[in-house]
Structures are given as structure tokens and as C-alpha cells.
Amino acid sequence: MSEVIAVDVGGTSIKSGVVDRAGRLSREHRAETPPTGADGAAVLDAVVGVVEKLRGPHPPAAVGVVVPGVVDENAGVAVMSENLAWHDVPVGAVLAERLGCPVAVGHDVRAGGLAEQRVGACRGVANAAFVPVGTGIAAALVVDGVLCRGDGYAGEVGHIDVGHDLPCACGGQGCLEAIASAAAVTRRYAQRTGAGVSGSRDVADRVRLGDAVAVEVWDEALDALARGLASLVGLVAPEVIAIGGGLGESGELVIEPLERRLRSRLTFHRVPRLVPAQLGDGAGCVGAGLLARDLAGER
Amino acid sequence: MSEVIAVDVGGTSIKSGVVDRAGRLSREHRAETPPTGADGAAVLDAVVGVVEKLRGPHPPAAVGVVVPGVVDENAGVAVMSENLAWHDVPVGAVLAERLGCPVAVGHDVRAGGLAEQRVGACRGVANAAFVPVGTGIAAALVVDGVLCRGDGYAGEVGHIDVGHDLPCACGGQGCLEAIASAAAVTRRYAQRTGAGVSGSRDVADRVRLGDAVAVEVWDEALDALARGLASLVGLVAPEVIAIGGGLGESGELVIEPLERRLRSRLTFHRVPRLVPAQLGDGAGCVGAGLLARDLAGER
Structure with missing residues (x-):
């Protein structure tokens, strides 16, 4: 399978990288989170930029994006994210359209928990x-x-x-x-x-x-x-x-x-x-990658 | 499908009945819980008696039994039930052997919750x-x-x-x-x-x-x-x-x-x-019946 790209959007920084089948994070990248409005446009632009930077010649098999706050994973919507001043941002739909690949949307802490459970301290x-x-x-x-x-x-x-x-x-x-x-x-x-x-x-x-x-x-x-x-x-x-x-x-x-x-x-x-x-502050990013791999149908 | 029989074993009484597809309890029966030891033998005898009384000419498709305390549903074991003085009683295995049909074992409150969620207040x-x-x-x-x-x-x-x-x-x-x-x-x-x-x-x-x-x-x-x-x-x-x-x-x-x-x-x-x-003190019994129907493969 081609690679998946993981992005963890926090209030202060956007962490990203490529996550392999074993949940290993590589080509890590970190950028400041841009100032943001309720529609999330500037931050979503930054996420698109990060993915463009990390992707190879082929589109990624999937991208996983995790954000803080109240996240409806099924709908791919950031319902309420105080740190980002977001309300009802359809992260999944917007990014899938712009990136041309499936996008899994998750919650930063739950994604971190998924990572710790599959490949970390709670394996x-x-x-x-x-x-x-x-x-x-x-x-x-x-x-x-x-x-x-x-x-x-x-x-x-x-x-x-x-x-x-x-x-x-x-x-x-x-x-x-x-x-x-x-x-x-x-x-x-x-x-x-x-x-x-x-x-x-x-x-x-x-x-x-x-x-x-x-x-x-x-x-x-x-x-x-x-x-x-x-x-x-x-x-x-x-x-x-x-x-x-x-x-x-x-x-x-x-x-x-x-x-x-x-x-x-x-x-x-x-x-x-x-x-x-075990996964330190990379847990959310690893989790985002695992969500993307799940979405791409690997499991 | 032939009928399922539901039994809710409490510290003071054993409630039982037949539960239909819609989660309706009929032919209700109530008996005192006999004095019990750690192996649960007297209570299990009473459960067998109740099932024999309620069953028709054919063996039931399945029996559901719920008990209080710590219950391992997967293993069919009552791990620890203070009210019954039970410890590690293999309820499922013992009753399946004696009744000659599949036996689902559940926890009284969780079974009640299942019943309220499927056919009661939380439907x-x-x-x-x-x-x-x-x-x-x-x-x-x-x-x-x-x-x-x-x-x-x-x-x-x-x-x-x-x-x-x-x-x-x-x-x-x-x-x-x-x-x-x-x-x-x-x-x-x-x-x-x-x-x-x-x-x-x-x-x-x-x-x-x-x-x-x-x-x-x-x-x-x-x-x-x-x-x-x-x-x-x-x-x-x-x-x-x-x-x-x-x-x-x-x-x-x-x-x-x-x-x-x-x-x-x-x-x-x-x-x-x-x-x-909505289901009053019949919730556990209805839940036991739903567990039995699930086990019998109806869902």
C-alpha cells in the first residue's frame, strides 16, 4: 500500500509525518498553527500545505487528521474546538476534496489512546x-x-x-x-x-x-x-x-x-x-496515521 | 424459532418467564432464592427446576440466566456475587449440560440495560x-x-x-x-x-x-x-x-x-x-431473554 500521512493539529503547533504499518512515525514535521477563525480556513490551508510537503509522487493512500475538542469521527466534523476557535468545521469533506484522497478525522486524545493501545503502553x-x-x-x-x-x-x-x-x-x-x-x-x-x-x-x-x-x-x-x-x-x-x-x-x-x-x-x-x-507527544500523530491506515482498508 | 426462557437470579427471589421476539415477558414465575453456598449448587438446582416448569414439550432454543455481582459474560462465569455468596461459579457450563440447550449468562443490571436500550426507555x-x-x-x-x-x-x-x-x-x-x-x-x-x-x-x-x-x-x-x-x-x-x-x-x-x-x-x-x-423489576428478566435470543442466533 502506498503511504499514509498523519497530521495532529494542536492549538500551538501542527505535527505531521508518515506512519508505517507498525505505527512508526517518520519524516516528522512540525509547524506553528496559524491564527484561525471559526471556519478553520487558515488551518486547513496549512494542513494541505503540510500534506503536499510530505507526500511522494503518488497521492497518499489516505490522510489522518486529528484535532482537539469535540470531534464527531463518523461525520468527520470538528464540532467544537476551543483551542482552534472552530465550530462545526467539516474537516473530512473539505480535506478529501482538496487532497484527492480519503481523509480520516479523529480526536487528538482518542487517537493517542488508539496508538497507545495498538503499539504503545497498552498494547x-x-x-x-x-x-x-x-x-x-x-x-x-x-x-x-x-x-x-x-x-x-x-x-x-x-x-x-x-x-x-x-x-x-x-x-x-x-x-x-x-x-x-x-x-x-x-x-x-x-x-x-x-x-x-x-x-x-x-x-x-x-x-x-x-x-x-x-x-x-x-x-x-x-x-x-x-x-x-x-x-x-x-x-x-x-x-x-x-x-x-x-x-x-x-x-x-x-x-x-x-x-x-x-x-x-x-x-x-x-x-x-x-x-x-510510551509514545510521548507523537501519540496523536501515530493515532492519526493508524486511523488513516484503517480507512485505507489495511486492517 | 422455539421459545427462550429467561431467569433473573437475585439475592431474595428468582424471577423467570418466557421472552418473545419483541422482548415481551410472559408466563412469569417468581420463587424464593434458596439458601446458597459458594458453589451455587442449590440455586442452580432451583434454576433447573424453574426452566423445567416453564418449558414446553421441546427443549427451549436457549436459556438466559442473569445474576448480580461480577459476571464474566464471555466465559459464562459468576466471578463474585456477594448476594449469592458465589465465587467463580461456571453457571453457563453447568446449566448447558443439565438443560441440554445453549445458556447465555449475563449480569442482572447490564441485562436490564440491554432490555431498556432495545425495548424500553432508551430504545x-x-x-x-x-x-x-x-x-x-x-x-x-x-x-x-x-x-x-x-x-x-x-x-x-x-x-x-x-x-x-x-x-x-x-x-x-x-x-x-x-x-x-x-x-x-x-x-x-x-x-x-x-x-x-x-x-x-x-x-x-x-x-x-x-x-x-x-x-x-x-x-x-x-x-x-x-x-x-x-x-x-x-x-x-x-x-x-x-x-x-x-x-x-x-x-x-x-x-x-x-x-x-x-x-x-x-x-x-x-x-x-x-x-x-420502563421495564420495572422485569428488566433483568427481559434482558436475560434477549441474551438467550441473541445466543440462539436470532439477531
Whole structure:
């Protein structure tokens, strides 16, 4: 089969590359996401440009494009994507027309979960969750071997009420993501200390040095994550939970202490293994490639 | 096709009947569940007796049996059923041998959810939840048209931590079921008043009369239910949630006030419709019949 091209459109950058049968990403390319309007025209132009750059002499067998927000995979429509200011953009139809090949449209986190389940940390597991903990927190849920979509609304573990009184950007209160995302950990440490930290990795460094405020902020994040994941475990019973995103990169400060906290909250449940995600920030792109390969009829 | 026989084995009674193609239950029969041991022998004898009583001159095309607890539907094994004191009982293999016909084994709540989705309150909806609120609270989750099983562990919404400090029978604390099940509502009202109430329907009657303690206990239950259901909505995004069980019977005191509370907790989520379940305490039996019909190859 000729190649498939994968594109992961994020709020700040567009990652792309070629994905082979084994889910390996090559010829990686990264560009800034252009300023965008509700119709998505500038971003779709950029996606077409990226595909033209990566394609060989023949049209690709298929292209996979993943975006954040609420995505209706069946219809190929980005229903609502705050980061891109998109509403009801028919990504699949527009790109298929312009690229002259089949285009699979997916959700960045669910595509990442598909990638982790097929070729990453959850390989061979029928019930799994991929939970990137970055700017926000979401989950890709695989139940009985099938990725849960819920018409694009499934997996919003970041907005489970975990019992604090902080407001969340979504308009709610008590959301997991408002206390435990990599962004929240960074912001909360900076607020309490006045120190300039550039990301959760900086906070992690201070945890390792025994900085009391860093330890406190980190522990509060882990407590909240354990509570949110316990709800997830009760509802969809993953055997493996792969933690990704910025916080997942500080693996030894996350996996074991989080697993301990989670275990103490479970009673009759099946206790999942916690593992670091394997595909890093390429997960969405690999997933986009797998969706494209599926669409091109390889599986 | 010849008929299928459905059996719903509960902790106190065994319900059974014949289920037709349209999911209609007839020739209903109800018997006490006999005292049971870990191997389940006495209960399985009773199930065989019930099937012999209901069957016609020909062997049934299939029998469907549903039980509570952790059930591995694929293997036909009741992994762990507290109410029946069962552990790893190979229900399917034992009954198929004794009855001389195919036997489908299911979980009572998930089978009830299947029934509500195919022929009840969630008919025609691809993403739905059936939540019986009775002695305990559980959920049958249908995502993208498929019932979530998670090897028998999915759907435990009753043990989501909703942020109170009451202990739960499961050994945990803060569980939804400890404050919002029909049994919890009854118990909590009796504890606060010393009044003898025989069930949540009695408490509902007092809510209607304006009894302040009844209103308080009822409101606390609804607040907790809204919080648990909000987590469920975030993770699996049902379009419809059907409330069943003892509390569901007091529909007008539950559906509208619960929907209002749930709605106030949701932000960007898809807001589900709340409806009363339609099949009453026959849901599990109808579901058992549908599983049997599926097994007999009708669908």
C-alpha cells in the first residue's frame, strides 16, 4: 500500500509525518498553527500545505487528521474546538476534496489512546485508559477492545468533580483539571511562592529537592488524580492506565505514588496497573496515521 | 424459532418467564432464592427446576440466566456475587449440560440495560445509561451502541466518591450508594427520626407531605446522585439516562429535580435526558431473554 500521512493539529503547533504499518512515525514535521477563525480556513490551508510537503509522487493512500475538542469521527466534523476557535468545521469533506484522497478525522486524545493501545503502553490490553495530563486532562477509554467515542463527548475525566472549591476554565467548580493538570500544578506553585516556573517539570525538580510548597502542590495534584481515576476505574474498569502529557514525563514522581493513592481508594474493583505512556507527544500523530491506515482498508 | 426462557437470579427471589421476539415477558414465575453456598449448587438446582416448569414439550432454543455481582459474560462465569455468596461459579457450563440447550449468562443490571436500550426507555439511543437505584446503585452503560462490560467490572457508579464521610458496605467511604440508594434513603430517614419506614416509597410519601427530615434526606440523595451522574456523563456521554429501581418508582420526586441538579453541574458536556426506566423489576428478566435470543442466533 502506498503511504499514509498523519497530521495532529494542536492549538500551538501542527505535527505531521508518515506512519508505517507498525505505527512508526517518520519524516516528522512540525509547524506553528496559524491564527484561525471559526471556519478553520487558515488551518486547513496549512494542513494541505503540510500534506503536499510530505507526500511522494503518488497521492497518499489516505490522510489522518486529528484535532482537539469535540470531534464527531463518523461525520468527520470538528464540532467544537476551543483551542482552534472552530465550530462545526467539516474537516473530512473539505480535506478529501482538496487532497484527492480519503481523509480520516479523529480526536487528538482518542487517537493517542488508539496508538497507545495498538503499539504503545497498552498494547494487547482490551480494557485500557490513556490519560494525558498536560494543559488539560482528558482520557481515551478502550472498553472491551473498542475505543469509546460517545459521539465525540466521551472521556472528559478532567472535569470530574473531585471535591475542591477552585473554579475551572470550563465554568465549573471542583474539576480535576483545575488542580491536577500540568498547567494547574505550575500555576499553583507560582501563585504560592511568587517564583517563576516555566512548567510542571520545574515544579517536579523542586519536589526532588524537597521544596515544601512544591511537595504540597504535587501531593494535592496526585490526591485529586487518584480520586478522578477511581471514578474512571469504577465506571469502565481499565486493566492498564497509561499516564501521558507533561506530568507523565516526570514518571517516577507520578506513577508509583499515584498507583498507591488509587489503590487505597479501590475496594472490590479490579485494580489497574499504572504505566507511563510510551509514545510521548507523537501519540496523536501515530493515532492519526493508524486511523488513516484503517480507512485505507489495511486492517 | 422455539421459545427462550429467561431467569433473573437475585439475592431474595428468582424471577423467570418466557421472552418473545419483541422482548415481551410472559408466563412469569417468581420463587424464593434458596439458601446458597459458594458453589451455587442449590440455586442452580432451583434454576433447573424453574426452566423445567416453564418449558414446553421441546427443549427451549436457549436459556438466559442473569445474576448480580461480577459476571464474566464471555466465559459464562459468576466471578463474585456477594448476594449469592458465589465465587467463580461456571453457571453457563453447568446449566448447558443439565438443560441440554445453549445458556447465555449475563449480569442482572447490564441485562436490564440491554432490555431498556432495545425495548424500553432508551430504545433507539446509541449512548445510554440505565441506573437502577435500589438496594445498591449500579449502571449499565451503552456507548456507541455497545454495552460496556469491562470483563464484568464496568458500571460501578454506586461506588464513586461523591464527597461525604459516610462509610460504605464495600469498605470505602464517600460512595454514592451509601447516601443515595433506596436503602440508604430509608435507613437515613429512620436513623434521624426513629420512625419505622419500610422503604424509600414511605420516605417519598413523607416528602410529599412536607416532612422536613424526609425532604432533607431526599435532597441529599439527589445532590449526591447528580454528582455521581455528572462524572458518568463526563466519561461516557449518554444521551439518555433511565433511572430504575426503588427510587425510580417515585418518578416525579426524582426525574425533574435530579435533571435540574445534574444540568447545573454540566458545562460544555452534552446534557442527557433523564427518564424513568420502563421495564420495572422485569428488566433483568427481559434482558436475560434477549441474551438467550441473541445466543440462539436470532439477531
